[in-house]
Amino acid sequence: MSSEKQSGLKAGAAMIEPAKGKLGIMVVGLGAVATTMIAGVEAVRRGLAKPIGSLTQMGTIRLGKRTDNNSPLIRDFIPLADLNDVVFTGWDIFEDNVYESAAHAKVLDKETLDQLKPYLETIKPLPAVFDQYYVKRLHGTHVKKGRNKRDLADQVIADIRAFKKTVDRVVMIWCGSTEIFIEPTAVHQSLAAFENGLESNDIGIAPSQIYAYAALSEGVPFANGAPNLTVDVPAMIELSKKNAAPICGKDFKTGQTFMKTVLAPAFKARLLGVSGWYSTNILGNRDGEVLDDPESFKTKEESKLGSLEYIFQPELYPDLYKNIYHKVRINYYPPRGDNKEGWDNIDIFGWLGYPMQIKVDFLCRDSILAAPIALDLVLFLDLAKRTPELRSIGIQEWLSFYLKSPQTAQGLYPEHDLFIQSMKLKNTLRHIMGQDLITHLGLEYYD
16 A cells, blocks of 8 residues: 555445435525525536635545546545535525525625526525514514424424425525624533533524534534634534534634745744734624624634634644734725635744744635535535444534634644645545545655
């Protein structure tokens, strides 16, 4: 066996259940990100565009030695659901169908939307679970009513069961707004405590947790595109394992944090010190409006601040990173719409402590970056659900590649380095398909 490859335990591709029939994707929040994903999938299905940014659709994976020249497309290597078999539905706090919501979001141009209009108009939202206490800046008009949170969860479960009758498998993804900052309390420590909290309307149970509970109760994998406290609590991990419903981390890693998890590993690899990293954002979409509320911003801030400390490991490199000053700001600026601007000023120092600066100005399109991430997450979670070795372990750490806040086993620090995350993801795919893992040692080429 090549020294560049490390053999792992082989689950065997034959054990993965095939992606037969229709995959139903239930989206919570049919706003800018969700409608961009749905419209994009339909555009790709019709041959109107390429799925740029999607690892599942355009990425390759190397198998064997470099000299083997064997790098198939990921979608040809693993049994992923085909885009033609994907069916969308979802919930929203407004009654607009997907076409109307996409037109309001103004992410995609009118010409593109008009070509897709007949299809997009057919997707109409179910009434959503909503409580303005958790998202101060929104006023939902298309919402469920219930005697308590248990009743609301049962209504979502009924929606899931009705949708299951029309498809073969289901995955749920939260593309809704950022909720206020919530810390775990006693209600989150066990499934029994959480279910009692649903009955008593515990204030620590936000709408995102109600959706996650409903999904996991039905054995449906759940992804969280926002930084809300949702499945990252013992109660949800317990339920995930109990019903073999995979979960992962939270908060799509799209713009500024994506760049941080690219640049910070480079500084660390070259042992360049960092004394300060100032980050500010302006955006004008609904996400920006919601984050203009200090309580929702606190939730996002916690997610965006976490990556640098884990990458730099200041306890191991005190001379380089112990005194770093890290500041993150987000400002609502309506004229910019979905075209977010992320600006970073990075103060670094090198040989003999001499200072330098790097400035990054990322004029990005928030939903254009998030849509392929959302698509990949639901397709990979469906794969995990069909893979015996993965579906019962709960947390799918190998999907950290897509998320600002990776979720890990208790006591295990998260990997934020994008390149380690990429290797972890691809090695997981190799492993479940019975292929050798890649370590990039490569000494055998020089024997």
